[in-house]
Amino acid sequence: SQTIHQWPATLVQPVGSPLSLECTVEGTSNPNLYWYRQAAGRGLQLLFYSVGIGQISSEVPQNLSASRPQDRQFILSSKKLLLSDSGFYLCAWSQGRDHTDTQYFGPGTRLTVL
Amino acid sequence: ILNVEQSPQSLHVQEGDSTNFTCSFPSSNFYALHWYRWETAKSPEALFVMTLNGDEKKKGRISATLNTKEGYSYLYIKGSQPEDSATYLCAFFGGTSYGKLTFGQGTILTVHP
Numbered sequence: 001s002q003t004i005h006q007w008p009a010t011l012v013q014p015v016g017s018p019l020s021l022e023c024t025v026e027g028t029s030n031p032n033l034y035w036y037r038q039a040a041g042r043g044l045q046l047l048f049y050s051v052g053i054g055q056i057s058s059e060v061p062q063n064l065s066a067s068r069p070q071d072r073q074f075i076l077s078s079k080k081l082l083l084s085d086s087g088f089y090l091c092a093w094s095q096g097r098d099h100t101d102t103q104y105f106g107p108g109t110r111l112t113v114l
Numbered sequence: 115i116l117n118v119e120q121s122p123q124s125l126h127v128q129e130g131d132s133t134n135f136t137c138s139f140p141s142s143n144f145y146a147l148h149w150y151r152w153e154t155a156k157s158p159e160a161l162f163v164m165t166l167n168g169d170e171k172k173k174g175r176i177s178a179t180l181n182t183k184e185g186y187s188y189l190y191i192k193g194s195q196p197e198d199s200a201t202y203l204c205a206f207f208g209g210t211s212y213g214k215l216t217f218g219q220g221t222i223l224t225v226h227p
Contacts, residue, residue, distance in 0.1 A: 004157075036217075043118070043219035044158075044203065059214070090158070099145035099207040100165065103215060105157040 002027035006091050006106035013113055019064075019078040021109050023091030026072065031093040033074040034103060035066055038088040050074060051097065086113045116140055118206045120218035127194050128226050134190045135221040137204030141185035146207040148215060149178055149189055153200040161189075161202075194225040 003026045013019060025031050032051050036044040046059045048066035056066050063082050067075045074091055088110050092103040119138045127133050139147060146165045152158040162171040167182040175192045191198055201222050205215035 041219070043120075044205075044217040046214055046216075049214065100163050102148070102160040102163060104160070107157050 002093075002104065004091060004093055004104060004106040006089075006109055008109060009107065010110045011112070013081050013111065015083055015113055016080045019076070019081050019085070019111070021076040021089055021091075021111075023074040023076075023106055024072055025093045028072070028093070028095065030071060031095060032097055032101075033068060034092040034094075035074065035076050036090045036092065038090065040087070044090065048076070081113045083113050086111055116206060116208060116216040118204065118216050118218040120202075120204060120221050122221060123219070124222040124224070126224045126226065129195060131194050131225075132190065132192045133194055133223065134188050135202065135223075137187045137189070137218055139185050139187070139204070139206040139216075139218075140208060141183060143209035144182045144185075144206075145209055147180055147182075147187050148205040148207065149187070150203040150205065151200045152203060152220070158203060189221075191223070194223075196225045196227050199223055199225045 006023050034049045035047045037047055038044050048056055048058055050056050050068045053068055064078050088108050090108045091106040094101045094103045121136050148163050149161040150158040151161050162178050164180040169180040171178050178189045180187045201220040203217055203220045205217045207215055
């Protein structure tokens with residue numbers, strides 16, 4: 001069966017510090033991978049998605065970047081965190097990009113930028 | 115920007131009550147509507163994928179209906195139990211957003227024993 005891991009679970013970082021959140025998927029190959037953020041009182045906002053190694057699409061202009069160095073690894077990064085980067089970050093995967101393909105979510109990382 | 119709205123934002127019910135909430139989405143370029151349940155300290159979990167106007171899906175005490183012409187979906191829970199307490203998210207998949215889901219802000223359901 002497939003599993004998705006994210007770490008760390010929680011993170012408190014000062015403004016201006018770098019960020020690296022990691023997501024890995026097991027039990028499948030060539031998944032589509034997604035990074036979402038939930039800011040306080042808001043829905044899940046898609047930040048990045050990837051259909052293959054090195055292929056990243058950005059959904060919103062922001063202070064973050066994503067990379068996919070391996071087939072089942074997705075990394076969310078920032079060089080200098082802003083207060084507005086605080087939120088709950090979820091990684092997800094799907095087997096395809098069809099309208100009926102379910103996305104499967106990881107446990108998430110709560111990021112607080114102080 | 116696609117507008118996917120859920121109402122109410124939060125809901126408190128007593129154990130045994132039946133309840134329902136709404137997801138509104140664009141009625142044009144509709145491909146699918148997904149429902150997820152997100153329990154505290156867990157990952158969002160898929161409930162239903164609905165594609166056809168008039169679709170009705172059921173999973174235990176939870177059911178959902180779909181009206182693509184007017185752009186809404188209802189989620190019903192019959193005889194709510196405390197374990198149904200969660201945030202219920204809907205997500206729209208449109209023809210102009212290939213491979214991407216646009217989520218509503220969720221309805222937070224609390225079922226009191």
